[in-house]
Amino acid sequence: MNRLLQGVRVIEAASFVAAPSCALHLAQFGAEVIRIDPLGGGPDFHRWPLAPESDASLYWEGLNKGKRSVAIDLTHPDGRALMIDLIAAPGANAGLLVTNFPVDGFLGFAKLKPRREDLICVRVMGWPDGRSAVDYTVNAAVGVPALTGPAQYPGPVNHVLPAWDLLTGAYAAFSLVSAERARRQDGLGREVRIALSDVAIASLGHLGQIGEVQVHGADRQRMGNQLFGAFGRDFETEDGRRVMIVAITARQWAALVGALSLEADIEALESTLGVRFAEREGVRFRYREELNSMVQAAIGGRRLAELAATFDSRGVCWSRYQTLGQAVASEPFFGEANPMLAPLEHPSGRYLTPGAPVSLSSEPRRSACPAPRLGADTAHVLSEVLHLSNAAIGALHDRGIVASA
Numbered sequence: 001m002n003r004l005l006q007g008v009r010v011i012e013a014a015s016f017v018a019a020p021s022c023a024l025h026l027a028q029f030g031a032e033v034i035r036i037d038p039l040g041g042g043p044d045f046h047r048w049p050l051a052p053e054s055d056a057s058l059y060w061e062g063l064n065k066g067k068r069s070v071a072i073d074l075t076h077p078d079g080r081a082l083m084i085d086l087i088a089a090p091g092a093n094a095g096l097l098v099t100n101f102p103v104d105g106f107l108g109f110a111k112l113k114p115r116r117e118d119l120i121c122v123r124v125m126g127w128p129d130g131r132s133a134v135d136y137t138v139n140a141a142v143g144v145p146a147l148t149g150p151a152q153y154p155g156p157v158n159h160v161l162p163a164w165d166l167l168t169g170a171y172a173a174f175s176l177v178s179a180e181r182a183r184r185q186d187g188l189g190r191e192v193r194i195a196l197s198d199v200a201i202a203s204l205g206h207l208g209q210i211g212e213v214q215v216h217g218a219d220r221q222r223m224g225n226q227l228f229g230a231f232g233r234d235f236e237t238e239d240g241r242r243v244m245i246v247a248i249t250a251r252q253w254a255a256l257v258g259a260l261s262l263e264a265d266i267e268a269l270e271s272t273l274g275v276r277f278a279e280r281e282g283v284r285f286r287y288r289e290e291l292n293s294m295v296q297a298a299i300g301g302r303r304l305a306e307l308a309a310t311f312d313s314r315g316v317c318w319s320r321y322q323t324l325g326q327a328v329a330s331e332p333f334f335g336e337a338n339p340m341l342a343p344l345e346h347p348s349g350r351y352l353t354p355g356a357p358v359s360l361s362s363e364p365r366r367s368a369c370p371a372p373r374l375g376a377d378t379a380h381v382l383s384e385v386l387h388l389s390n391a392a393i394g395a396l397h398d399r400g401i402v403a404s405a
Contacts, residue, residue, distance in 0.1 A: 005031040021169030028356035056348035061371035071375030088115035109191035135162040231284035259314040260298040342367040373405035
């Protein structure tokens with residue numbers, strides 16, 4: 001892990017993707033993240049994908065590596081009180097909470113603040129008014145499935161990647177660090193509420209898509225694998241392999257044209273249409289059908305191996321289509337040559353595990369930490385943070401208020 005947040009202690013009370021990924025980012029920058037789960041695990045503890053023999057959740061392990069795990073009976077008043085004690089524990093670099101618990105529940109900010117006036121709570125929500133939502137329902141509501149998929153397909157197409165969850169998690173981590181920095185200046189506690197729906201709406205606005213639908217008075221039409229506003233699409237080689245090619249910049253366009261020896265054909269088409277394709281990406285998009293046909297004809301007469309060598313030597317922006325399994329087995333960036341990745345032993349078994357996707361000039365790149373077993377750190381955390389004696393911790397175990405791995 002990196003050390004930029006070393007000494008900072010964050011309490012995480014959350015499940016699913018957005019809030020746990022927020023705390024994961026903080027942990028990978030060196031913060032001590034104490035994740036609190038109910039006894040037996042929360043609603044995401046057995047979420048797929050699962051390890052084949054142990055049924056351990058690879059999903060849970062991926063989002064919780066490098067964190068400390070505490071298991072508490074959150075249905076019991078004493079368990080909830082213990083959790084609040086951990087959240088409000090003293091320390092200049094403590095009093096930081098990441099959660100997706102309801103705003104009006106026992107972890108509501110108004111209920112926690114009297115215990116620690118400078119508490120910073122980052123709360124991930126579905127909708128800002130408290131209504132339940134997950135990435136896929138928000139995505140449906142903001143209209144992205146109507147833009148995704150084949151051009152003539154009549155129904156919605158859900159995406160596989162939970163983009164709003166991941167963006168929200170990253171934004172939540174940024175928000176917590178910003179709020180903590182402000183607290184250093186003014187000493188004030190704050191609640192930061194981040195709704196998946198707001199992140200989705202803001203993102204579409206940042207990309208000009210809200211303006212687009214209002215200015216044009218109509219929704220953008222589906223385009224399948226065609227890149228919107230520039231040249232980019234999938235093409236098939238002579239040996240039946242599909243490749244994705246993108247030429248957004250003038251340099252990328254020149255590299256593609258040169259690699260396919262299309263200079264004369266492109267010049268003739270430009271003369272006929274009265275345009276210059278190198279000048280603007282929008283021109284290439286406007287005449288995409290003519291260009292796609294020309295590029296497909298050139299690619300369709302060549303095998304992938306030949307194209308790959310030519311494209312790479314010319315600096316074409318491209319990639320072959322492959323499955324994740326194929327990528328893990330063959331691509332150098334999925335191997336140990338990538339300093340972000342390392343094979344680690346987790347509760348479910350040994351597999352390649354990513355650390356933080358950044359490198360710092362101030363220190364060597366560090367490997368990830370494995371995921372904990374549920375409750376692995378219960379006793380240590382209660383002793384270190386709350387200074388409970390062994391006898392007191394043993395009594396909590398005996399009463400079923402806490403559990404260890």
